[in-house]
Amino acid sequence: xxxxxxxxxxxxxxxxxxxxxxxxxxxxxxxxxxxxxxxxxxxxxxxxxxxxxxxxxxxxxxxxxxxxxxxxxxxxxxxxxxxxxxxxxxxxxxxxxxxxxxxxxxxxxxxxxxxxxxxxxxxxxxxxxxxxxxxxxxxxxxxxxxxxxxxxxxxxxxxxxxxxxxxxxxxxxxxxxxxxxxxx
Numbered sequence: 780x781x782x783x784x785x786x787x788x789x790x791x792x793x794x795x796x797x798x799x800x801x802x803x804x805x806x807x808x809x810x811x812x813x814x815x816x817x818x819x820x821x822x823x824x825x826x827x828x829x830x831x832x833x834x835x836x837x838x839x840x841x842x843x844x845x846x847x848x849x850x851x852x853x854x855x856x857x858x859x860x861x862x863x864x865x866x867x868x869x870x871x872x873x874x875x876x877x878x879x880x881x882x883x884x885x886x887x888x889x890x891x892x893x894x895x896x897x898x899x900x901x902x903x904x905x906x907x908x909x910x911x912x913x914x915x916x917x918x919x920x921x922x923x924x925x926x927x928x929x930x931x932x933x934x935x936x937x938x939x940x941x942x943x944x945x946x947x948x949x950x951x952x953x954x955x956x957x958x959x960x961x962x963x
Contacts, residue, residue, distance in 0.1 A: 790802065
């Protein structure tokens with residue numbers, strides 16, 4: 780459960796016209812990095828426009844993602860995913876995407892610990908590996924259902940998928956070897 784104020788309400792962050800963010804709980808100005816840290820620490824907050832009182836939490840969270848993607852060394856959102864996401868705007872399936880993405884992320888969060896354990900122990904020897912592969916397959920099938928451009932044709936070789944899986948297994952074996960060496 781997300782951390783909230785003593786009254787059980789989300790912490791209110793006010794955004795002023797000068798782009799400054801004010802945390803009403805701590806009575807201090809904060810940055811987008813501070814908000815990102817609050818998200819990581821599971822602190823529930825709501826960002827309001829100081830002048831209009833409008834809830835702008837969605838916009839601020841999106842801005843945090845843009846900042847993370849532009850400054851990070853590794854991008855979490857691949858270009859193909861971003862293109863697919865943009866193509867969904869105005870599409871008849873647009874209204875279904877938020878609930879689909881929320882359900883997908885909830886499913887991922889639910890299985891995160893099991894997946895991390897499976898990867899740490901190695902894909903070959905862990906019973907959770909089948910679950911991880913099933914989750915990946917489910918995500919691929921869902922993407923194919925919602926985004927026709929990702930659907931594989933019957934004539935298209937699936938060797939690329941097999942090569943990717945083989946490469947992932949090699950990487951996991953190398954990581955396992957390093958973990959084994961570190962634990963000695």
